[in-house]
Amino acid sequence: MSEPKGAEVTSGSGETSPEVAAVCRSCGRPIMRRRLRRDAAQPLRYCSRACRARRSNRTDRQLEAAIVALLDTRSGTASICPSEAARRVAGDADWRALLEPCRRAARRLAHRGQVVITQGDRVVDPGRFRGPIRIRRKRA
Numbered sequence: 001m002s003e004p005k006g007a008e009v010t011s012g013s014g015e016t017s018p019e020v021a022a023v024c025r026s027c028g029r030p031i032m033r034r035r036l037r038r039d040a041a042q043p044l045r046y047c048s049r050a051c052r053a054r055r056s057n058r059t060d061r062q063l064e065a066a067i068v069a070l071l072d073t074r075s076g077t078a079s080i081c082p083s084e085a086a087r088r089v090a091g092d093a094d095w096r097a098l099l100e101p102c103r104r105a106a107r108r109l110a111h112r113g114q115v116v117i118t119q120g121d122r123v124v125d126p127g128r129f130r131g132p133i134r135i136r137r138k139r140a
Contacts, residue, residue, distance in 0.1 A: 023127075026051035026060075028107025030127040062089045063098065063105035067115065071137050079118060079136035082106060106135045113138060 024047035086098035110126035
């Protein structure tokens with residue numbers, strides 16, 4: 001049975017943290033319960049002013065589609081690097097500028113349950129990873 005919204009979640013070490021109540025539509029990071037406005041009629045869509053200004057655009061959708069397309073061409077256990085999707089979308093332009101948007105696209109896909117983000121062979125939390133990552137299909 002799931003816990004009600006706003007409940008505290010206990011980690012394995014006994015520490016409590018606010019429950020993730022929403023996911024930012026731009027960067028895919030979790031919006032913690034403490035950040036939500038209690039009097040708002042609608043939940044927050046973005047985690048910060050920067051994400052609200054950036055929003056989700058056509059390039060973001062192209063990166064998500066490129067990630068899915070690249071994973072479709074690989075075996076079920078294979079993974080891709082975000083730079084592969086960035087190169088596919090950028091074409092002849094500088095693909096390095098698309099690396100962070102590609103990581104954001106991977107976060108959004110991970111929160112939707114389409115992919116998992118790994119470091120080494122370990123699955124990492126999409127909202128808290130740092131450093132190099134790989135993206136693979138979620139195993140059934």
